[in-house]
Amino acid sequence: MANLKDIKKRIGSLKNTSQITKAMKMVSAAKLRRAQVSIVAARPYAEKMQALLASLSEGAESLNHPLLEVRASKKVAVILFTSDRGLCGGFNANLIKKAEAFSAESCTGKDRTMLFYGKKGRDHFNRRNAEIAGFYQASVDKSGYALAKEISDDIIAAYTAGDYDEVYLVSGHFKSAMTQIPTVEKLLPVVPEEGKESPETVDVIYEPDPEAILEGLIPKYISSQIYKAILETAASEHGARMSAMDSASKNASEMIGNLTVQYNRARQAAITTELMDIINGAQAV
Template sequence: MASLKSIKKRIVSVKNTRQITKAMKMVSAAKLRRAQENVVAARPYAKKLGEVLERLAKSQDGDSSPLMQKRPAEKALLIVVTSDRGLCGGFNANICKAAERFVKERSAEFSEIGVMTVGRKGFEFLKNRRTVYKNYSNIFSSLSYQTAALLGQEVIEGFLNEEYDQVFILYNAFRSVMSQDITLEQLLPITPAESEEGEYAPEYIYEPSKGELLAELLPKHIEVQIFKSLLESVASEHGARMTAMDSASKNATEMIGKLTLQYNRARQAAITTELMEIISGAESIKG
């Protein structure tokens, strides 16, 4: 049986760990509230922008913009969004596995699939398995629309230069503290959603022309979709870390209870042994 000193040392160690996990849970809870507010604010804008593009695209020729042109798909780019830090359960591992699955399943469709990672954890996982086109790390602590805009401009430039024919983004969409959905979306070429059959489509007067508006809004649409995906990922990360730290704190509490019971039993056994030795000594003196 372990000595009383070693058991007590383990109890102190687990208690210190529990303090850390509880603190991390509280920090993640505070950050989650802000991140969730940002996601809720971004979703309606992204949705409405998509609806405007849909109406504009239907009134124009399908290939009116280079960003909407469909060409033979030979090369693809997959943007994988993970976090820079760990201790958030299966948040990063699930996305990385989904990225590997995407490359494996679509390898027959594309002659080449490049990977761009946003977040250090995704880069560390994929760098030895796939060719990572580029990596962006340490952007989540001060995430802004300008960061997403720069990323969007780089992706658009590569698409227009025919470095890749299709662009996809893979990220964790925030649903709740306990639930994050792995989401794959196609960014380029832009394919507006089709309206339901028989749906009424009102006519709008546009100023400036529809073509000018489309040319202006299409790049903006890519930037907004990337920004929304990053915000979703940040909220999902904090939710996953909060859940993981809560689970770790509960496990630590259970372990402390088990170790305390083990310590008490060992202490009782030691006391019993000492009493038996004292009694045996006393008996031997009497004899």
């Protein structure tokens, strides 16, 4: 009978857990829809900024700007974007592995500096006694583009001062709720993409001149790339958590079914044993 009580208690515990995972899945699905809307709006802006930079570089013989200057790569900064919370499958672990693999592959023999957006990445490297040069976290008071602008200003100041020779972003790229791809993108120095001409970027006359436009354009380009990384990572997090909670809910339902069968069999065996005892007792009388 004690065994029956244990099984029944475990079934009740699993049902409670299943309710939590289903609720978390619904919350993540709602947040994912909002994040997807933001990404759809932000991606064209970031892509247009890249196209405009490419057009400027093609329209001028030589562009001089500190953020376009390519230096000998001795000091590398890596900004790792992760979530603040867990329960999202291997999302954070995959991003951390990507950052570690990139560091081992491209930062060997160089002075590497780590900056973090999100607690999970910071906590991982903090446990390994890595030096943390910067930490950023979304809050009610500061989120979205305002935070991206803050990160951008800090990075531009450090790069201009010569603290870094290269800056890379390690973030999630959202493909679907089931697929999130860890990516590494070079942020600084800014290298305009070539070979992407369009009718809109041919024979454009810039006023007052490309250099003056670059002065205001490049900081906006950098903040837009960081903002896109924040949005992509947020959508990837919600997608990964929704998938993880869906899988957890299915596993809980399967375990509840198996335990229910086990409970019914044990209960049937107990009833059969009691009936046999009664029958044997009656026969003895």
